Amino acid sequence: MARRTDVRKPAAAALGVDAATARRLLADMMLIRRFEEKAAESYALGKIGGFLHLSIGEEAVADGATSVLRPDDYAISTYREHGHCLAKGSDPRRAMAELYGRRDGLCKGKGGSMHLFDRSVNFLGGHAIVGAHLPLAAGVGFAIKYQGGDQVVVCYFGDGAVPEGEFHEAMNLSALWKLPVIWICENNRYAMGTSIERALAQHDIYKFGEVYGIPAEPMDGMDVLAVRTTVARAVERARRDKMPSLLEARTYRFRGHSMRDPAGAVYRTKEEVEREKLRDPIVLFHARVLETGALAEADVRAIEKDVNDRIDEAVAFADASPEPPLEWLLTDIFKED
Numbered sequence: 001m002a003r004r005t006d007v008r009k010p011a012a013a014a015l016g017v018d019a020a021t022a023r024r025l026l027a028d029m030m031l032i033r034r035f036e037e038k039a040a041e042s043y044a045l046g047k048i049g050g051f052l053h054l055s056i057g058e059e060a061v062a063d064g065a066t067s068v069l070r071p072d073d074y075a076i077s078t079y080r081e082h083g084h085c086l087a088k089g090s091d092p093r094r095a096m097a098e099l100y101g102r103r104d105g106l107c108k109g110k111g112g113s114m115h116l117f118d119r120s121v122n123f124l125g126g127h128a129i130v131g132a133h134l135p136l137a138a139g140v141g142f143a144i145k146y147q148g149g150d151q152v153v154v155c156y157f158g159d160g161a162v163p164e165g166e167f168h169e170a171m172n173l174s175a176l177w178k179l180p181v182i183w184i185c186e187n188n189r190y191a192m193g194t195s196i197e198r199a200l201a202q203h204d205i206y207k208f209g210e211v212y213g214i215p216a217e218p219m220d221g222m223d224v225l226a227v228r229t230t231v232a233r234a235v236e237r238a239r240r241d242k243m244p245s246l247l248e249a250r251t252y253r254f255r256g257h258s259m260r261d262p263a264g265a266v267y268r269t270k271e272e273v274e275r276e277k278l279r280d281p282i283v284l285f286h287a288r289v290l291e292t293g294a295l296a297e298a299d300v301r302a303i304e305k306d307v308n309d310r311i312d313e314a315v316a317f318a319d320a321s322p323e324p325p326l327e328w329l330l331t332d333i334f335k336e337d
């Protein structure tokens with residue numbers, strides 16, 4: 001009888017990635033999902049205050065994109081950034097402690113859910129003002145080029161940023177100055193309760209790339225391998241030719257905009273949400289790795305257990321971390337004397 005490892009080789013090839021990559025992609029998506037499910041529980045228990053925006057349903061974008069980056073590449077994001085930060089390699093314990101507002105958090109508990117920042121993995125935030133980080137991403141791209149580096153910067157933003165001036169300014173400058181920026185629009189079709197049909201004259205967001213002379217493509221944001229392949233092409237263009245790309249990830253958030261809009265039920269039909277849940281990126285990829293034989297069900301269960309253990313550990317770590325002392329209010333701030 002063939003050994004299990006022998007059986008896996010041709011099947012994994014059918015998937016287009018090797019078994020180790022499949023394992024990592026699945027584990028990272030599950031880690032983001034579990035992290036956010038636990039964060040929602042902690043919010044309900046009153047352990048997390050302020051805003052909390054979950055990306056449940058959108059994990060394939062962060063995971064697929066980061067899987068083709070180097071550790072020295074940069075990522076920058078919105079307030080819906082837990083997944084981007086974890087995918088980039090941040091310690092879930094310190095990310096959870098940040099959500100809890102505790103002193104061992106990534107930003108010493110001063111940033112909270114919307115402002116995760118982790119210089120050690122080149123994750124440059126967590127930005128709460130819609131559209132504001134796009135010019136920052138262009139600036140990071142400029143700095144890379146100016147310093148003669150070959151890193152790239154991935155900038156995630158929502159469909160809600162597209163009608164704003166900052167989107168257009170940033171597209172223009174990145175094209176004009178040939179900056180190594182990969183613009184990834186996470187088009188989940190809503191900006192809070194406003195659908196793209198009510199906000200945008202052009203619903204195919206990737207088409208804005210053509211106007212600025214930027215290579216642009218839509219991608220299935222619920223398919224981690226599609227995201228990986230499309231972003232890999234954009235990374236190559238950015239690294240080699242200093243050419244930006246605009247990628248439109250077609251995705252969906254299964255929960256509401258924030259914990260104050262838990263189900264998003266006022267502006268979306270139940271049928272729409274249920275239909276989109278059939279495209280759950282984790283369920284789809286799980287099925288695909290089994291079908292192709294890249295992983296066995298026992299492997300998936302082991303990954304799941306490991307992820308659950310890591311997140312339980314993250315919650316315990318956050319719970320045990322003390323609150324920041326009052327004096328810290330006046331440190332790490334920019335002030336002119």
Ligand SMILES: Cc1ncc(C[n+]2csc(CCOP(=O)(O)OP(=O)(O)O)c2C)c(N)n1
Pocket residue numbers: 080128129130131157158159160161186188190191192257
């Ligand atoms: C400049 C600005 N205007 C309004 C808001 C309020 N606001 C917070 S999130 C949001 C929706 C943004 O939607 P989108 O960019 O599609 O991202 P998503 O929440 O869907 O991930 C708005 C309008 C803000 N934070 N900044």
Ligand SMILES: [Mg+2]
Pocket residue numbers: 158159160186187188189190191192
């Ligand atoms: Mg949106």
